[in-house]
Amino acid sequence: MVKGIHRPTRAIINLGAIKRNIINELERLDSRVSLFAVVKADAYGHGAVEVAQAAVAAGASGFCVAVLDEAIELREAGFDVPIIVLGIINPAYLQLVSRYRLSVTAPSNEWLLAAEEAYYEFQLTEKIPVHVKIDTGMGRIGFIDKKEMTKANDYLASSPVFELEGLYTHFATADTVDETYFHLQQQRFAEARQLFPEAIKYVHTANTATALWHDAWGSNMVRFGNAMYGLNPSGTELTPPYQLEEALSLETELLHVKQLKKGEHIGYGADYETQDDEWIGTIPVGYADGLRRSFSGYSVLIDGREAAIVGRICMDQCMIRLPEKYPLGTKVTVYGKNGGRFNSIQKASEYIGTINYELPCNLSERVPRIYVDL
Ligand SMILES: Cc1ncc(COP(=O)(O)O)c(C=O)c1O
Numbered sequence: 001m002v003k004g005i006h007r008p009t010r011a012i013i014n015l016g017a018i019k020r021n022i023i024n025e026l027e028r029l030d031s032r033v034s035l036f037a038v039v040k041a042d043a044y045g046h047g048a049v050e051v052a053q054a055a056v057a058a059g060a061s062g063f064c065v066a067v068l069d070e071a072i073e074l075r076e077a078g079f080d081v082p083i084i085v086l087g088i089i090n091p092a093y094l095q096l097v098s099r100y101r102l103s104v105t106a107p108s109n110e111w112l113l114a115a116e117e118a119y120y121e122f123q124l125t126e127k128i129p130v131h132v133k134i135d136t137g138m139g140r141i142g143f144i145d146k147k148e149m150t151k152a153n154d155y156l157a158s159s160p161v162f163e164l165e166g167l168y169t170h171f172a173t174a175d176t177v178d179e180t181y182f183h184l185q186q187q188r189f190a191e192a193r194q195l196f197p198e199a200i201k202y203v204h205t206a207n208t209a210t211a212l213w214h215d216a217w218g219s220n221m222v223r224f225g226n227a228m229y230g231l232n233p234s235g236t237e238l239t240p241p242y243q244l245e246e247a248l249s250l251e252t253e254l255l256h257v258k259q260l261k262k263g264e265h266i267g268y269g270a271d272y273e274t275q276d277d278e279w280i281g282t283i284p285v286g287y288a289d290g291l292r293r294s295f296s297g298y299s300v301l302i303d304g305r306e307a308a309i310v311g312r313i314c315m316d317q318c319m320i321r322l323p324e325k326y327p328l329g330t331k332v333t334v335y336g337k338n339g340g341r342f343n344s345i346q347k348a349s350e351y352i353g354t355i356n357y358e359l360p361c362n363l364s365e366r367v368p369r370i371y372v373d374l
Helices: 017-029 040-044 049-057 068-076 091-099 109-121 147-159 178-193 209-212 345-351 358-362
Strands: 010-014 034-038 062-065 084-085 102-105 128-134 161-170 202-203 221-222 247-255 256-260 278-283 301-302 305-310 316-324 331-338 342-343 369-372
Touching: 010 017, 017 034, 017 049, 017 369, 034 049, 034 331, 040 049, 040 068, 040 358, 049 068, 062 068, 062 278, 068 084, 068 091, 068 128, 084 369, 091 109, 091 128, 102 161, 109 161, 109 278, 128 147, 147 161, 202 221, 209 221, 278 358, 301 316, 301 342, 331 345, 342 358
Parallel strands: 010 369, 034 062, 034 221, 062 084, 084 102, 102 128, 128 161, 161 202
Antiparallel strands: 010 247, 247 331, 256 278, 278 316, 301 305, 301 331, 305 316, 331 342
């Protein structure tokens, strides 16, 4: 998909906010704990390479990504710090893992054996750093059975192919007030930890929520994602120990303005009927840009005032009810600050009944990312 650079819709990414969110977290962490920036999914839609640069400048020691290509993108951009791929890699691509000096997830003994086979097939020579994933209750990937863990440990202890670089797990409920399930997972990880050597370079259990509300329990590294972008993983349930600054704003401009008489209709399905003579603006942002149709009725900001999206959101445009006539080219803010008002991504995500993570991830490639450092 091409970027719409000749259209006024853009996502403004404030790298300064990203750096401050990281610095605030590093200030709270024990100095022996390192912070890896989670920049998967194009840094949650913010742009992987630019965010990675800001993260390293702010003190991040490495990166976590989900898929192999994301790791390769970072290496090709010149980053030399450790990169861990959290998802499962097909062993058929092991030569890329080796070539790009990546650390990968070992989710099972079956995977280790298949990867060993690939290692010899490709005649690789450097040991592959693996992070053994323990499934303590997320139910997604990783070792569950203790016998399998012991087998993995015995195998890795004498493996000429792999280096046990990390041991980790992922908590399912670290972002909620009720800690019962968190404690169960914590207990299971403590038991698993006993089955592996004392000295492992990275033991990491903490995503943002664990780092914010559980003091990075049992970890010497945190996988810091959502809060880096200024978003609270808990939504509104738990309050972060420091102020998070949202890094992404979504802005556009009024492209067309008209007054419609009372009783006129707007959009597909002619769903919306004007209640009065109304000033209606058209803005060039639609569901193909990531503005989901369920945002119909949501208020964007213009001149520090609210303007509701009226009618169904189209693929590339939508219509807003203006508080008064505004000139073409007036700035309209979907997420972010406008004239002293703030439309937070949190508030917007609540409007459509989702989590804040999803909105920046949903922004399509067509929306140019513009970087500022304020
Ligand atoms: C295994 C793992 N670790 C860390 C993270 C980062 O989570 P957060 O953005 O909540 O910090 C994720 C994100 O989904 C993940 O899957």
